Structure formats: structure tokens, C-alpha cells
Amino acid sequence: MTTSENLTAPRRPRTVDEHRAFVASLLAPMPAVEVPISGALGRVLAADVVSAVALPPFDNSAMDGYAVLAADVAAASPDSPVTLPVPEDIPAGRTDVPTLRPGTAHRIMTGAPMPAGADAVVQVELTDGGVETVVVHGHPAAGQHVRRTGEDVTPGATVLTAGVVLGPPQIGLLAAVGLPTVAVRRRPRVLVLSTGSELVEPGSALAPGQIFESNGPMLAAAVADAGGEPELLRFVPDDVEVFAELLAEKAGGVDLILTSGGVSAGAYEVVKDALAGRGVEFVRVAMQPGGPQGAGRLDGDGPAVVTLPGNPVSSLVSFEVFVRPALRAAMGHPHPMRPVVSAALGEALVSPAEKRQFRRGVLDAADGTVHEVGAPASHLLASLALADCLIVVPEGVSAVDRGVDVEVWLLEA
Template sequence: MLSVQEAQNWILQAVNRMEPHTVHIADALRCVLAQDIVSPADVPPFDNSAMDGYAVRSVDTAKARSTSPVRLTIKATVRAGDRLSFGIEKGECSKIMTGAEIPDGTDSVVMIEDVEAKENQIFVRIPVPKGKHIRRKGEDIRRSEVVLKSGTLLRPPEIGVLASLGLAHISVVRRPVVALATTGDELVEIDEPLSPGKIRDSNRYSLRALIMETGCTPLELGIIPDKREEMENTFKEALQKSDLLMTTGGVSMGQYDLVRDVLSSIGKYEFWKVNMKPGKPLAFGTADGKPIFGLPGNPVSCMVCFELFARPALMKMRGEKKFFKEKLSATATCPIDKQKGRAEFKRGKVRREEDTLVVDVTGPQGSGILTSMVKANCLVYLPEEVGPISTGEKVSVIPL
């Protein structure tokens, strides 16, 4: 049976980064850049005012004092988007709005609050240093500067930078399309009444949300009954439309757990079972070079396996540089039951107390107790060689 690390390494070796394609930046959030972004222009493109005030010649204000203010004549008003067609001369100024281009002849801005205005004149009571309240051309980005490197994750700030450069279309790593199916005759749609022996299909919605949270595109296949031919045909068709197939349920030892057999018939079955709890019955394989995940049917096992195995694979396919979430060290605030010989992932609640992180478990840890994931903000990782944890011991936690 594979260890968690062995299974993770196996999966990562089997998946590849998606090809680049061009998208509009409005659709690029959480995509990964497939090109260096070289600025075609300076940002800002001209010297502009950082304040509402008056554009002045600093030399004209050098002798300004509260007891003997300097008088300047207002020659114009410059709004954002305007540009004066003439310059400002000695003894003159221009009223200016935030973001407006600095008029020729001026070299600083005095705030409205620091002057007294009367009709077409202002009285400046303090010297205004050269360059005061001016945002210089190119102070944010210089022309020909590499602003964003290939491999950068595009967050809202990066989208804003691209827009400021006038780059409407960019090359990014294509988002993987994940075909998602739940299997089992016991499942019904969430808006259907429950008849005896039936349960609602919650896993599909948890996984759909996880797939979208990871920045990928779900392709829902619905509920697949425990019928081999129908399951096989559905999986084959789904692989033609997607980059990865993800199923939940049907990977254990039951008579109607057919996913592993179907996986073997349509592709290459790589491994089944990982030495961990919850999530031991994890199946992984490939078909036509595309990865297939057979996740357990128990809701907690399903989500834990996604976090540990499917998410890193999708991160690599998306072009991300970091595949795994960073583990943190925390102090256990309660005893944690654990048997040596297998890795366990308890649902926990980590928090900061003064200058240290502490963690406790969320209560009952059964693989069917979905509310344990609702209450958790981390997984408490207990390696194979570790036994029971005592209060005060250090443990590793994986943020959720």
C-alpha cells in the first residue's frame, strides 16, 4: 500500500501543465500567465497631481509665511482628463484636480487646505517644496520593464496592472476542465424527496465547489447508476470533453463498487488504496494521457482526498508553482487519538494565542460526519510513525 507521499508523487508525475491560450483579462482571474508581460508604456503616462489643489511654481512660494502670504493669480482649472494648451508663468497658478496632468511651468501642488482663495487669487502661507504632491511619469511602471513574469497567478491587482497597460488579451495556461460524476444507486438529486434507503448527492456539490475554488472548470455528469456499461460509456464520453475525470463512490470492496473495474477497462489503473485515514480507498489511473481520480464515497474522505491528491494535481495542470499548501506547526490543546502504522488527518480548528498557534479537533471524526469539515479550518496531519498525541505536543496542520 502506498504512503501519502508516494501517492502524491505518483500522481504529480502523471499529470502535465495545460497548454497556453489567449483570453480577455476580464476572464483571466486566477489564471496563470504563460508569457512575460513587458510594459509598452510608462505608468502613469504623464506627471499628474496626487491631490486636489493648485499647481504652482515652487520658487514663487519660497518666501511664503503665515504672516506674509504669497499671492498668486489663478489662470486656469485643470480637471482629470484635461490638458492645458499654455504654460503657467511667474506669479500664476492653476487650480488642479487629482489625477490631472501637471501644467507646463509648474513643478509642485499645494493642497486646497493650505491656501486661502479669494475670487481669482490664492494666498499661500507656507513654502511648497519642488515636486510636492506630484506623481511622476513612470513612477509606477517604466516602459520596457518586465512587470509580470510567466507563471504569475493573476489576482485582482495583476488584472488591474494589465488594464493600466492597455493589454486586453493575454496568454495564460488554460484552465483544466474537470468531468465530475457521482456514482451509486443510493443517490438522489438534492431537490428530490428521500425514499427509504436513499441519500442526497452532497459530494457532487462539495467537489464542484472545490474544483471552482482551485480555479478549474467543472463539467458535471450527474449521478451515474451502478451499471457497468452505462458507467463505462459515460466515462469514455466525458474524457473526450475534459482534461481530468473525477468520480466519487464505488471504489471500495462492495459487490457494486464498479469504478476500479471500469477504470481498468478504459485506461491504465495505477493504484488503489493509500495508507491513511480517512480516504484509504483512493483509486488513480490514466486514459489517453488524462488523469482519473476515483475518490471515496464518504463525504469527509472525499474532501480530504481532494485536498491531498486532486488539488495538487490540478495546481500543476493550471501552471501554478506551488502544488501543496504550506504545513504549519501548532500545539495540541487536547489529546488526539491515533494508531501507529498509518497517516491520519483529523479535522481541526487552529487559532493563534499570543505568539503561538494552537489546535484542537472538531469533535467526532467519522468519515461520514460532514459537519466536522464545516467546523474545521485545517487538517491535523499525524504521520504513520506517530502514536497518540498528548496535550501540549506539537503537530503539523494543513490550512483549509
């Protein structure tokens, strides 16, 4: 091949895996920030948590009942009960707990401190529930129904390790060891731009040739769902100078600029025109929907930029394939990708063999089958709204028969 032929030869489309890796490389790990535990749900722990206290912090009762010396009730039974005086009540929260004298019982509530001298709790169901005296019909062993200091957590123990996603149990544990705040990975800040002079805000009157803008709210919601912090800038007109001015104004302080539209091969491709030569590479990816893509770093050292196609299905599928995993990986999520399962295809499909295809689907968990929703066209947003998964047809496959197992990405997990 001559040099001139080589210069004019079309570039090989980038594979899905290549473009995913490139997008992921643009987002560095997010720094740690300290947040109140009330706002830490779903965040990724940035550092190990070491407890300064024991859990439980003191010996306490596991039952409502009576604190006793086990030897004093060792012979108690329904046929031969033991009666003990009850000189004290110990509710949960009492701090001046008196010592138990042999031959007596203290009425005690669940979680209340065990009195010195007691080594067991008789549950109230094995007594007559007396206040001044109690008739005991059972004989707990020493240590029974007593929660010992530190049996759950000892001081100095690592209770949570960095990289854990904080759910309700983890938040509860943080509170239990006395931490009001916790170090987590910062949420990526994402500027979401939708371009198109034809776009108008939902609720407005449509003039001929106009459409309601949906990509911006959709992608902002997707960013938030992935754990990021979106800032939605809507209705950017098809004007390169205006687009560039908005970027200059808004790009500072964000981790990612996410655009939709303006990246195809036609005229008035404002995103491509505005970002050409500014560190963003525009490529075709061997996938459907979502072939035209762009990614890079603004002006070489600025924030990451990912440009998605404008058709709504292409835009959201591209987000799922490339952007969501990159955002979650930057936050340290142990599983940045959507959960993947295998399911039997409910109907035969045809697919372009040179591309990886993502079809909208509904998974039937009862029989383990997956069925396509709607047609594969990239403008059919209503069918995407009905889908709970994506059916993946890999490259090199032009047809899949009914009943064949396929890869399925779960969108609602």
C-alpha cells in the same frame, strides 16, 4: 521466498507522498489562453507582461491645489503670504493645458497634467482657495507634490512575471498599462462522476435504502475552489456498461475524470470493474481516511483519472491531499499545497501507527491550539463542515499527547 509465494503476497500500501506524486504526474501543465482582465482574477499568469507605456504617462499633480513656479512662492509664509493671479483651471482629463507664465498660478486637481513652466504644486490647504487670485501661505520646494512621468513604470519594463497569481492589485496594474486581455494558464476541465444506484437528488423523496447524493456537488465545488472547471455528472448507476458508455460520451475534451465511490474491495464496485485494464491502477494508500484509491490515464493515452473512495469525508480529504495540489500545480500556482502551520494539540489523540491520519480540526489563533472536531469516522460529514483545518498525524505515531505541536493544514486560507 518462492515464485508462487511472491505472486500471492499482498502489495505494500503506497505512501501518501508516493500517491500524491503519481497523481501530479498525470496532469501536464495547462496551456496558455488569452482572457479579458475582468475574468482573470485568481488565474496564473502564463507569460511576462512588458509595459508599452510609462506610469504615470505624464507629469501630474499629486494634490488638489495650485501649480506654480517654486521660485515665485519661495518667500511665502503665514506671516508673509504671496498673492498670485489664477488665469487657468486644470481639472483631471484636460488635454489642452496652457503654459504657466511666471508670476501666476493655475488651479489644478489631483491627477491633472502639470502645465509647462510649473515645477511644484501648493496644496490647497496652504492657500485661501481663491479662484481669480490665490493667497499662498506656504512654499513647496521644486518638484514637491508632482508625480513624474515613468516614476512608477517605464516603457519596456517587465511589470509582472509568469507564474504570478492575479489578484486585484495585479488586475489594476494590467489595466493601468492598457492591457484589455492577458495570457493565463487554462483552467483544468474536470468531469466529476458520482456512482451509486442508491443516490437521489437533494429535494427528492427518499425511498428505503436511498440517500441524497452529496459527493458530486461537494467535489465539483472543490474543483472550482481549486481553480478548475467542473462538469458534474450525477447519479451514475452501479452498472459497468452504463458507466463505460458515459465515459465514452464525456471523456473527450476533459483533462481529468474524477470519480467517487466504487473502488473498495466489495461487490458492485462499478468504477473498479469498469476501469480495470484501462490504464487505471487501484491501490491502497497508507492513510486514514481514504485508503482505497485509484489513478492512471484512461486507456493509456486518454485523460487523467483519479478515483476517490465513496465515504464523503474520505472523498474530500483525498481530494485535498491528492487532487487539489495536482490541479493547482498544472495551472502553475507557485504554492499548490494548502498553507501549513504548527499548533499545539488541544486534546490527546490516538492514531494507527502504520498510516498517516488526517483529523478534522478547528484552529484557535488566539492561543495557537488546534482542537479536533467530531470523531474520525469517514462518514461524519457534519463535523467536516465545521472544520477549518486538518490535523495531520504522521506515520509511525500511535498517540499524540495534549500540548504537543502538530502539523495543521489550513482549509480556509
